[in-house]
Amino acid sequence: MTTVTNGVNVQALLDAREVLRGAPEAAQFTWRASSTWQNGVHSRTTIQNFFGLGQEQNHKTEAVFDADHPEVFAAEDNGITPIEYLLVGLASCLTAGVASVAQNRGIQLRSVQATVEGQHDIRGILGVDSDVRNGFNDVKVTFSIDADASPEEIEALVAQSQKRSAVFDALTNPTNVTVEVA
């Protein structure tokens, strides 16, 4: 019916929504990453498998992510800073949302650019001032979207993508985190 081609298989997502409504157990996913210390503050994290739809699943290929710190931190800069990975996650999650919502609403996208800025006072992690938090103080995402839609429809796309975003939720709401030694 729709001739919009943003490359998102919305029908599959809508079908999944129907199926999982009656099978909440199949909706339980576990995402995994495995990290190995290299040297200094450089680590390498690989991601290959996850659990979902009731069974073990694999990505087509293993993905490898180097994380390090820049030279201004007296490090070797073998990869991006861990906290920058949060920006990667947020930008890609919201962008995926924009594309999906646009497809579902019959809006043809031509280009979607997101710039993400996280304001970070590093006195927290350095222990300079215990009143300063370790994480971001503020995160700002700016979208530039070229699409067959009114400015209001584009605003609504971006709002809806936040409403359904896993990473937006994970960053804006508290999450229980357990860290233990095996």
Place this chain on the structure above:
Amino acid sequence: MADRAVERATAVVIGAGHAGLAASHFLSARSIDHVVLERGQVANSWRTERWDSLRLLTPNWLSRLPGHRYQGPDPDGYMTMPEVVDFIEQFAVSVRAPVRTDTTVQRLSRTDDGYRVATDQGLLDCRAVILATGACNVPVVPPLSEGVPSGIRQLTPFDHGELRELPEGGVLVVGASATGVQLAAEFRRRGHPVTLCVGEHVRLPRTYRGRDVLWWMAESGVWDQRYDELDDLTRARRLPSPQLVGTPERTTLDLNVLRSMGVETVGRLAGVRDGRALFSGGLRNVFALADLKMRRLLDTFDQWAREHRHDDEIDAPERFPATSVPESARLQLDLGSGDFRTIVWATGFRPDYRWLDVPVLDAKGQLRHEGGVVDSPGLYALGLPVLRRRKSTFIHGIEDDAREVVDHLTRYLGHGARHRIRDDACCSR
């Protein structure tokens, strides 16, 4: 049990609020013998489960029941709770509803040819039942309330006695529906520091282009949208009540108004950890969602006015400023500091079906029904959100729903009678 007298009626209506009485009106019109069972008095929830200052959200001219409308001097005003009770009582009298007050239903179960209603006054067997027990029997309080330190008093909108006079100090109001914004404003006027936790909400101006916003909802047909025409019925049914208040001044009570009164807005309450309330950092987006939705609704109104050539009689289109985002919304609050003494959970209500012994609830405890026709032959419901239309839970919204549900019930009884005759014929052969 066998020697205990069991009374019979064709139909039983449970609840003598506006919904049950409207059902009674249509049952009488179709000569279906029935009784209306009421645990307390007519309009019981309006008498006992509403806070003092509450007024109806709908203007008087719109508050109508089948054959019964407001006759007073102030058609544009909003009824106080005692006025609502009077209004519904008058309706009960005018339709001569066979109400049995002080009769609490303890169990509803299936029988071979209908239902058995066990009440504290005895047993009643019937062929059909209409559940008109309301959508707001129990305040919903989220499980995270368990983490709230014991020194904080936790109240719900049902605690109207205690809401009358709160302990001095700050009040955290959780939820920004009609209930949440009205209570936040009231506490602020009484001098309390008030912080309001805002999740997804429905923003509406009280008046638009000089008319009550509910005039627009009714006239433009938005309120008549049927449950089977909506894109996302589940969502429509879960929608919080709109940020409206009925006051003689017909003022808007949105978050900008609250902020100008000195109410602090924070994000959705996302957790309580180590005695600290943690708020979502997504406040800006819930504002954006509500502003966008309101603007789309106003566009719908404008388009309707244009198409129906009302533009000359109505004021010019208006647009309202976006909800202003606090410079830096607080992300947490120390509940142990002594600044905050009270939390009011304005986090919604749910029906109470503990007495319902018919398997018609889904995994989330909601009644399984198709436009009020419950998933068990001869069982019906009225007065639930978007039961058959967007207006279903408003007083004037009950007439169309009650008529259609009783029509279905009447057809059901007719079919049932035919089946029974056929069964009898089988047996006698």
